[in-house]
Structures are given as structure tokens and as C-alpha cells.
Amino acid sequence: LSKIITLDEIKQVLPSLDLIPIIEQGFIAYSEQRCVMPPVAELTFEDPPADVHIKYGYIKDDDFYIIKIASGFYDNPKKGLPSSNGLMLLFNSQTGALMATLLDEGHLTDVRTGVAGAVAAKHLAPKVVERIGLVGTGTQARMQLQYLAEVIDCRKLQILGRTRGAVDSLREYAQALDFEVTVASSGNDILNACNLVVTTTPSTAPLLDLEYYTGNGLHITAVGSDTPHKQELTTRSLLRADLVVADSCSQCQSRGEIHHALEAGLISSKIPLELGHLCNGDSPGRKNDQQISICDLTGVAVQDIQIAKAVYEATVK
């Protein structure tokens, strides 16, 4: 019989899961082309404005297939409701039977995105991280910080946000995780002070520009842009990078940072690596701490598959 797993139950089992290797295995399966993941299905609404995305797929020889439904209803905050919502359905890939409904309200998407940032940092950050830079102050900034703390020893953090209140609130959150926090007043501040930077905003205009970067090497993970229009880095920043890595090369042709640089004709000859190829050792990653690397995360259904399976298995135990 199919199981209903509530957000509370999900939050209870998450701390018991070692999510970094779980998501790494997902990226490896994806980059080794062991996944079946058709293009995202989409439903849009005008009044109130909203969109619904359906991501679905499976890893070959796996016991499950997953359908994830994620919605953004942008007038919800006016009604006192979160704009994001969602659930994941887990089916038996031998019989088609529904095994579980994970009523995660979008939380597992936030978590798997945070974990992907930690995976990127694990494989791409300089050996010695001097200071972490965080652009954006929302839920995803917190997620990134929580999972970065599992793979990076550095506890110095600089944050850049648009409002004082949001910056103060993130500062408190970071301090509770033992970070020593400073506040940046510009993207250049962050680039000068930090050699591991994560951007987590829904910005549609670039916030960071490496054109005049004169530092000693860094890694940037761009998490915010997951659509054709959002953009956090100038396209010429990608041209300056020694290494450009994508979660999904095919998806980055049409969404995220890389697609802007491809459209501008700047990196047409530079075929980006995939994160899975770093996770499985096929690609060596950065050569030294002085290199510049950029990882563009647009979100891949295999992350949903991996986290849904892990939560399900931990819950039915």
C-alpha cells in the first residue's frame, strides 16, 4: 500500500541521511547516461500568475521512478502563503505501483539544491578556502551554508544582500553554525575577500563580474539561475574561468549562466564539463588553487530521484 510522507516526517529523517554521496551518485548516474529523464513538462497560469513544473524520470536498473511537481504561485505571499509548493511521487519501476507520496511542499528541492552546492565545492573549491562568499540571503543561501559546512572547514563568511533585515537574519543563522560573518557592500567586495563564492539569487542582471578580477584564484557556484532569463554572472566571467562545469550540459544549453555565455558566442569552443565527471574521477578538476572555476547548477531531476529514494527508504525502515 502506498505511503504518505509528510513534511514533518521528512524533516525528521533528513538529518540521518548522508546526502552528499547520495547526490554525487545521482550526478554520476546522470553523466554516465544511466538516466531516463525527458524534458520538463510545464503548465502556466495567468490569473493569478503561476507556473507548475513536472520533472520525472528514473535511473536505469533502479527500483523506482519519480515524478516531482513543483509550483510557483507568485501572488501567494499576499495571501500569507509561500509561493513555492510541491510534492514528489515515488513509483515502483517494476510494476508501476505508487509507493509513496512525499508531501515535501518544495523542501526537498531546496535541500537537494543545497547539497549540490556542497558537491560542487567538494570537487572544485581551492584546497585552502580563505573565506566563503554568499550572494543572496534567502532559503537557498541557508541551505548552501548548511551543506557547505559539511565539506569545507573554513568558518569565515562574507554575505551580500539587498536589505539590512535579510542580511542580519542570515548573519544570525550563520553565526549559529559557528561562522564568523562580515558583510559585503558589492560583488567586487565578495570577489576580493573570498575564494569560494556561491550565488543564490533570482537575479536577471549579473551581480558578479570577473573581468577585472586580480585575486589569487577562486571557485564560484552559481545556483540561482535555473531559467533562460535569470543570470548572476557576466558572460565574460565564464570566458575568464579556467574550468566551467555544469550539472547538465544539455540543460545548460538553454538555462542558467552557461547558456548566456553560449548565446553571446563567448564560450562556443569551450565545452563545459559535467559535475558527474568530477564526482566519478573522469575529470581531474582544478589543477591548483590559483585557477578560476565556475559551476553552473540549473537543477536536474536525478537529484530529486536520489533524495526522494533516500527519504523513502529511511522512512519505511
Added chain:
Amino acid sequence: LSKIITLDEIKQVLPSLDLIPIIEQGFIAYSEQRCVMPPVAELTFEDPPADVHIKYGYIKDDDFYIIKIASGFYDNPKKGLPSSNGLMLLFNSQTGALMATLLDEGHLTDVRTGVAGAVAAKHLAPKVVERIGLVGTGTQARMQLQYLAEVIDCRKLQILGRTRGAVDSLREYAQALDFEVTVASSGNDILNACNLVVTTTPSTAPLLDLEYYTGNGLHITAVGSDTPHKQELTTRSLLRADLVVADSCSQCQSRGEIHHALEAGLISSKIPLELGHLCNGDSPGRKNDQQISICDLTGVAVQDIQIAKAVYEATVK
């Protein structure tokens, strides 16, 4: 809080619903272009062989949107399980909140398809139905009969099936609905004896051919073919028809009977009508009982929307 509605609960409320006008309203909304229904999303499996279809959409100004998941796992019968399975999710179209999960195991798809056959017969059958012909002996043959009995007075039935056992079993079912049943030995038998014919098979080779038809007019509803490959009528049968009606003109370009005739170049100049245009009175339908009409049903998500809403509303009352 979101509600789980089981198959038993669904079966309990179905008899209380007046499904024919509910599905008619769906076809009308569809043909009046008041629906948002993107193309079907599809996931396929090789081992065991299976496919999963995700149909989703909403009627504009409606309170709900629907996502339907329907799977066919073709090795399931070897394991003692039905090959079809499925569920419907009903969401609030103002907030995105999940309102209900209908664990219908594919039953509501069977029912809404049966009801669509009755809607087609209501608007297209000759005034005086002399005998009903049913091709195919499975679940859908029963569904068609059950809902036809609501709109057609005639209780004479001829059935055509491939195996004696299946024919006998359907005969008993029909007799329990007060039908006087005879058995046909060919498609021509059916065409000679009946002036309302419904085909319900997954055949990929035509079973009925109107080329040499010399009867006094009839209506055929072709229910079985819902893919590019399935076919129950010869393409030249559509050429002989005075009226060709589709549930969805756009979908019938690529699936069902009409698409075979279009591909053969036979009805390129004959633009098919839509069932919704008969339901709302825009099209007058047949002129007299002597005409030949064909209705091609490929299954439209608006039927799922309508039946899911109706079941939900009846259940929460």
C-alpha cells in the same frame, strides 16, 4: 489539508454522478478553447516494458488543475497484477495547493472513456437505433455498454470478440443490463446488423470496413485507437462517412483513426468536426438516419479534469 480518495470511495460516489453532462461540459470547454492542456508527457521503460503518461491541464476560470498519471506495465499480468494503473492529483488553481489524490488505479480513465462514447452516441446515433454493435470484449466494452444504456433505448446487442470465453462473459454482463445479445462472426456481420457500432479494441489492423457497406445508415464510435499505431477502421471507411467527428482535432492529427486517413491523403480536404461543437449546438450533427457518421475518440485531458472534479466534490460533501 489534502485528501486521499481511494478506489473504493471513488466507486461509491460514481453512481451518484450524472457523468454525461459533466463530460459534455468538458468537451464544450475544450472545443471553445477554454482549456490549457499541454502535450502529454511520457516516460518509457524497457525492462520490464512499460510506459507512463502524464496528462495535465485546467479549464480557464476553474478552481482546479489536474495532473493524471497513467501507467501500462505490460508484464504485470504475469505477476497477477493489472497492466494499467494510475492516479489523479487535483490542485487548487488559485494557490497551487494539493487538494486531493484520487487513487483510482486507472478506473476513472476507463469510466470517462465510456462516458465519452455515450456522449458521442447521444449526439450522433441515428434517431432509431435498431441494434447496437460492440467490437471487443474487455473492460472498455463493458464501460461503453453501461453508459450507452443511459442515452440509447435499444436493448438489442451484437458482439464481436476473439475468444469464446470473453464473448460469453461479456454476453452475461450485457444480459444483466437487459440486453438481448447475439454474437457476430465478422466485422461485416456487425455492420449489416447494427446501426450504432462501438469499437473498443487495441487492434493495430482494421476490423471494420465500410467500402462495400450497403446498409441504411449508421454511426460508429472508434474508442480503441489512442496512439499513432492502433487502428480499428479502414481509412477508406472515413472517406465514405458523411460526418467525421473527433474529440480533439489537434490530437487526431497524430493519433487514432483520423490520422491514418489523413496520412493516406484520403480526407485531407475534409476537416473533422469536434464533439464539443455538437455538444454546444454549433454543429447540427447528422441530417437523417441514413447518413454514415464516425466519431474518433483518442482521449482528452479535459475528460480527466471533469471526472476528477466531480468525484472530488461528491466525496468532500
